[in-house]
Amino acid sequence: MIIMNQKNPFLSSTLAVLLLLIATTQSYAFNYTISFTASGVTTSVGNVQVQNLTKGTTATVPDGNTLILTDLTAVDELIANNAGIQITQNASTGSYTLTFYTSQAGSTQVAAYAIDGRKVVGRTAHLEAGDNSFELSLPTGMYILRVSGTGCAYSTKLQSRGSTATQAEVKFMSNKKVEAFAPQKSKTTATGVTTMSYSAGDQLLYTATSGTYIASVSDEPTGSNTTNFNFSTIPTSAIPAGTFTMGSPETEVNRYSEETQHQVTLTAFRMSKYEITNAQYAAFLNAKSIGRNGLYAAGAYPTQALIYATSLWGLTYIGTQWVPVTGSENAPVNCVTWYGATEYATYIGGTLPTEAQWEYACRAGTTTPFNTGDFLTNLQANYNWAYPYNNRTNNVSTYPGKPQTVGTYAANAYGLYDMHGNVIEWCADWRGTYPITAQNNPTGAATGSARVVRGGCWYDYARDCRSACTSGTYPYFYFNSLGFRVVLVP
Numbered sequence: 001m002i003i004m005n006q007k008n009p010f011l012s013s014t015l016a017v018l019l020l021l022i023a024t025t026q027s028y029a030f031n032y033t034i035s036f037t038a039s040g041v042t043t044s045v046g047n048v049q050v051q052n053l054t055k056g057t058t059a060t061v062p063d064g065n066t067l068i069l070t071d072l073t074a075v076d077e078l079i080a081n082n083a084g085i086q087i088t089q090n091a092s093t094g095s096y097t098l099t100f101y102t103s104q105a106g107s108t109q110v111a112a113y114a115i116d117g118r119k120v121v122g123r124t125a126h127l128e129a130g131d132n133s134f135e136l137s138l139p140t141g142m143y144i145l146r147v148s149g150t151g152c153a154y155s156t157k158l159q160s161r162g163s164t165a166t167q168a169e170v171k172f173m174s175n176k177k178v179e180a181f182a183p184q185k186s187k188t189t190a191t192g193v194t195t196m197s198y199s200a201g202d203q204l205l206y207t208a209t210s211g212t213y214i215a216s217v218s219d220e221p222t223g224s225n226t227t228n229f230n231f232s233t234i235p236t237s238a239i240p241a242g243t244f245t246m247g248s249p250e251t252e253v254n255r256y257s258e259e260t261q262h263q264v265t266l267t268a269f270r271m272s273k274y275e276i277t278n279a280q281y282a283a284f285l286n287a288k289s290i291g292r293n294g295l296y297a298a299g300a301y302p303t304q305a306l307i308y309a310t311s312l313w314g315l316t317y318i319g320t321q322w323v324p325v326t327g328s329e330n331a332p333v334n335c336v337t338w339y340g341a342t343e344y345a346t347y348i349g350g351t352l353p354t355e356a357q358w359e360y361a362c363r364a365g366t367t368t369p370f371n372t373g374d375f376l377t378n379l380q381a382n383y384n385w386a387y388p389y390n391n392r393t394n395n396v397s398t399y400p401g402k403p404q405t406v407g408t409y410a411a412n413a414y415g416l417y418d419m420h421g422n423v424i425e426w427c428a429d430w431r432g433t434y435p436i437t438a439q440n441n442p443t444g445a446a447t448g449s450a451r452v453v454r455g456g457c458w459y460d461y462a463r464d465c466r467s468a469c470t471s472g473t474y475p476y477f478y479f480n481s482l483g484f485r486v487v488l489v490p
Contacts, residue, residue: 084100084101084152084154085098085099085100085101085147085154085156086098086099086100087099087145087158089161089162091162093137093163093164093165094137094140094160094161094162094163094164094165095135095136095137095138095163095165096135096136096137096138096158096160097133097134097135097136097173098110098133098134098135098136098145098147099131099132099133099134100131100132100147100152100154101130101131101132101152101178102127102128102129102130102132102149102150102151102152103129103151103152104129104150104151105126105127105128105129105150105151106126106127106149106150106151107124107125107126107127107149107150108124108125108126108127108132108147108148108149108150108151108152109122109123109124109146109147109148109149110122110123110125110134110145110146110147110170111123111145111146111147111170112136112138112143112144112145112146112158112168112170113143113144113145113146120138120143120168120238121138121168121169121170122170123170123171123172125172127149127175128175128177129151129177129178130175130176130177130178131175131176131178132172132174132175132176133172133173133174133175133176134170134171134172134173135169135170135171135173136168136169136170137163137165137167137168137169137170138158138160138163138165138168139160139163139165139166139167139168139238139240139268140160140161140162140163140240140241140268141159141160141268142157142158142159142160143157143158143159143160144156144157144158145157145158166240167238167415168238234272234276234280234348234486235272235273235274236270236271236272236273236488237270237271237273237361237414237415237416238268238270239266239268239269239270239271239357239360239361239414240268241265241266241267241268242265242266242360243263243264243265243266244263244264244266244359244360244363244365245261245262245263245264245367246261246262246263246264246356246359246360246434246468247259247260247261247262247434247468248261248369248466248468249261252369252466252468253369253389253390253463254389254390254463254466255466255468256469256470258433258434258470259434259468259469259470260433260434260436262434262435262436262437262438262439263438263439264356264360264438264439264440264442265438265439265440265441266356266357266360266440266441267441269353269357269487269488269489270487270488270489271353271357271361271414271416271485271486271487271488272485272486272487273407273411273415273416273417274332274406274407274417274418274485275332275333275406275417275418275422275423275425275483275484275485276332276333276341276344276483276484276485276486277329277330277331277332277333277406278313278314278315278324278325278328278329278330278331278332278333279324279329279330280333281307281315281322281333281336281340281344282315282321282322282323282324284343284344284347284348285306285307285315285322286321286322287347288347290306290307290322291317291320292309292317293305294306294307294308294309294340296343299339299343299346300342300343300346301339301342301343304337304339304475304476305337305339305340305476305478306336306337306339306340306343306344307322307333307335307336307337307340307478308335308478309322309335310325310334310335310480311325312325312402312480313325313328313331313334313402313403313480314328314331314333314334314335314480315333315335328403330405330406331402331403331404331405331406332403332406332418332422332423332483333483333484334403334423334478334479334480334481334482334483335478335479335480335482336426336478336482336483336484337475337476337477337478338352338426338451338475338476338477339475339476340478341426341483341484342426342428344484344486345484345486345487348486348488349488350486350487350488350489351428351486351487351488352426352427352428352484352486352487353425353427353428353485353486353487354427354428354429354441354442354443354444354487355427355428355429355442355444355452355454355470356439356441356442357487358425358427358452358454358455359454359467359468361414361416361419362412362416362419362420362454362455362467363467364412364413364414364416365413366413366467368467369389369466369467369468370389370420370462370465370466370467371412371413371419371420371467372412372420374389374390375388375389375390375392376388376389376420376421376462376465377394377395378394378395378396378397378399379395379409380409380410380420381409381418381420381421381422381465382399382400382403382404382408382409382418382421382422382458383399383420383421383456383457383458383459383460383461383462383465384399384458384459384460384461384462385397385398385399386398386399387461387462387463388462389462389463389466399458399459400458401458401459402458403422403423403457403458403480403481403483404418404422404458406418406422408422418455419455419467420455420456420465420466420467421455421456421457421458421460421465422455422457422458422483423455423457423458423481423482423483424453424454424455424456424457424460424471424479424481424482424483425453425454425455425482425483425484425485426451426452426453426482426483426484427444427451427452427453427454428443428444428451428452429443429444429445429451429452430444430445430446430447430448430449430450430451430452431444431445431448431449431450431451431452431470431471431472432444432445432446432448433445448472449474450472450473450474450475451472451473451474451475452470452471452472453471453472453473453482454469454470454471456469457481457482458481459481460481
């Protein structure tokens with residue numbers, strides 16, 4: 001593997017054996033297109049149920065998937081009792097107390113979704129009739145709250161402001177018996193014909209649900225709208241906005257000269273918890289009917305191969321399908337080019353991480369060589385354990401010798417797995433010289449010949465798995481040590 005600095009043994013290593021991705025009949029991402037004009041009429045289109053939309057509604061969905069749209073009254077935020085649901089904020093912590101009325105005892109789920117549709121947190125509990133209170137801790141941002149159960153159904157938007165939370169949590173607090181019935185806000189409608197009245201200029205919020213994912217779209221009642229819904233079952237972690245020092249100090253052992261320190265400020269984003277697996281990538285290849293040559297004629301790079309088949313720990317091509325090598329279904333995809341990684345990210349509605357996003361997420365608030373501290377042990381990452389960092393010693397020196405199942409080792413403070421080792425990961429940036437001035441949401445060099453790769457791999461020395469270690473390779477290259485993960489907007 002050709003890596004664009006002096007440090008890495010990829011270039012001459014005989015270990016860079018070609019691998020490939022797996023195929024499966026399971027689809028991990030669904031794309032929906034809905035065109036509609038709001039008018040208060042319910043209709044059905046194929047296997048898609050649409051409530052409160054006109055008979056002119058059109059939808060395209062994969063066979064066997066169901067999309068349901070239901071109406072919500074637009075509510076920017078709730079600050080007082082409002083028809084059966086109340087939200088108050090704790091000024092000192094920024095957490096919220098959510099109280100809602102349920103007419104009868106039974107199982108109820110309380111969940112918060114990011115505005116892009118990903119489920120941030122959820123809790124199911126058996127509740128008694130009356131007013132039930134939950135504590136919500138949500139990082140700063142916009143959310144959709146849903147309460148659904150035996151005796152209640154509520155939906156509303158919530159703007160979380162001034163929160164100190166870095167991870168979303170929901171906890172049951174208390175139940176209070178209430179004699180009088182409290183009307184419900186935005187009660188979920190049963191399947192069937194429903195009607196709505198619109199006032200000129202009113203805004204409606206529609207949500208599309210598919211399993212545990214939702215997507216939202218604002219709609220003008222007298223206008224037409226077309227929206228694309230993209231649901232993905234890729235688990236993600238919320239990465240908060242912040243400022244950090246990118247690069248390494250000159251005193252860091254085994255650093256490289258290109259790791260010039262500079263301040264970087266990033267807005268919030270979401271990152272896949274795990275490296276994309278063989279199974280996930282095979283589902284994409286088969287959904288797009290990518291053939292043995294790996295070319296995607298309808299993609300952004302029709303002349304560039306996305307991936308190359310291998311009989312080791314990746315994907316093989318059998319008949320007309322990409323199939324994972326047995327036992328490697330949940331190992332990280334490898335032998336994928338930068339073009340292949342980018343096309344997959346686009347497919348699920350995301351991007352590759354910028355190099356700055358990658359290092360910020362890897363560090364997870366740390367300033368040490370690794371997010372595990374000053375040392376990376378054989379119990380913390382998949383790398384060449386015979387060569388630990390800074391002359392330290394591992395308890396075991398015989399390393400696995402191949403990519404491991406994603407999530408084999410503990411996650412960092414942001415809930416991300418395998419940021420050190422396993423497979424090197426593609427980033428979006430062209431490789432170039434770091435700036436010395438402070439940057440906001442940097443995207444790397446304007447042009448170049450190599451794309452950035454990060455994180456080190458299963459046969460790298462520990463020094464090359466450091467948080468600040470940066471490298472690069474040509475975007476059309478592929479190796480059995482090179483994979484990726486994805487970023488989505490919050």
